[in-house]
Amino acid sequence: MLRELMLDNNSFYESLTPFICRLQGLVKLSVKANSFSGSLSPNIGNLQNLEFLDLSSNSFSGALPPNLGNLTRLQHLNISQNGFTGSIFPGIGNLQNLLTLDLSTNSLTRILPSEIGNLASL
Template identity: 35%
Template sequence: MSKITPTTTFQILLSIFSVPLLIVPLQGNSQSTDSEQTILLRLKGHWSNPPSINHWTPSPPNSNSSTHCNWTEITCSNGSVTGLSLINKTITGPIPPFICDLKNLTAIDLQYNYIPGPFPTALYNCTKLEHLDLSQNLFVGCIPGDVDRLSTHLRTFNLSGNNFTCDVPAAIGRFPELTTL
């Protein structure tokens, strides 16, 4: 009969506790493709289902793949949504806060739509944003004095062609990576 040594015991315990780690999927910065598709479809509904994005439809039931990364307006990297390019899509509603539930979003381009209201401070929650184009819409009022609460990664920022009425706030100069305004 063989003797169980402390080394043997350690090896047995290590193998017992290592197996579950191989079974559990690794969680990183990625987001479930199902939840991203749900957010995009919710966004479409929030904007009253514009005909220009009527091809945004749910993946078939029991499908192993989500189709939203194939929609022309969506950019994905490693299977996760990183960009929305909804240029001239006849969007008439405000930008909802849940747009930032797309956790890996780095680019939003909503130029040439009919988006009304004040500057969308809900975008302050899009923490990875690098490019933001809200030009040629119907935004009114002042650009907020705390607009620098947008992502510190912001490199391009376009607000032209709107109806902002106040002076440009000093906060615009506090974006450390901004190259195009």
């Protein structure tokens, strides 16, 4: 079973391919510094064993899918340097194992949800 998938610094483009969201044994997924674009698939929430997720330095856009809150084992989440818009999903409060969180350089709006106070390990 594949546990780690690192595809950093390539020229992958379009959307994050659906097959990745079916790799439910993944613990680490990093696709930073590619040219992925479009919305982040809601199926990303199926990767419930993830502890490390780095989507930084791509061209993802649109709202963050609420089911990111399903990734309760996440310790590191980096979605910086994309084009995400809207508010931070309230389910972020479910990610109580987070040690690092980088949301910088996006177009996120609105006040941080109060649920971010649940992230005591940050």
